[in-house]
Amino acid sequence: MLRIECPCCGPRDHDEFRYGGDASVTRPAHDDPDPEAWYRYVYVRTNPAGLHREFWQHVTGCRQWLVVERDTRNHAIASVDLARKLPARKSPA
Numbered sequence: 001m002l003r004i005e006c007p008c009c010g011p012r013d014h015d016e017f018r019y020g021g022d023a024s025v026t027r028p029a030h031d032d033p034d035p036e037a038w039y040r041y042v043y044v045r046t047n048p049a050g051l052h053r054e055f056w057q058h059v060t061g062c063r064q065w066l067v068v069e070r071d072t073r074n075h076a077i078a079s080v081d082l083a084r085k086l087p088a089r090k091s092p093a
């Protein structure tokens with residue numbers, strides 16, 4: 001059983017969470033006209049053997065979105081942080 005240490009609620013079983021996708025991809029600017037950039041954002045993912053940054057939401061707890069750094073080889077969790085603490089992404093000028 002995967003246990004995730006929620007910064008708000010403490011350690012909880014992963015059944016309380018919902019996987020939210022790859023946290024390492026960057027969304028293109030909303031007015032980016034490049035279809036290739038949107039294609040990469042929506043469909044292209046790496047499949048790393050090792051540490052991977054993922055979004056998880058604590059749906060049956062505090063409902064916070066988290067960024068979990070998990071080793072895909074053994075499910076060991078290296079870090080958990082609130083997603084809202086991520087630095088704001090800058091739009092292209």
Ligand SMILES: [Zn+2]
Nearest residue numbers: 006009061062
């Ligand atoms: Zn929580």
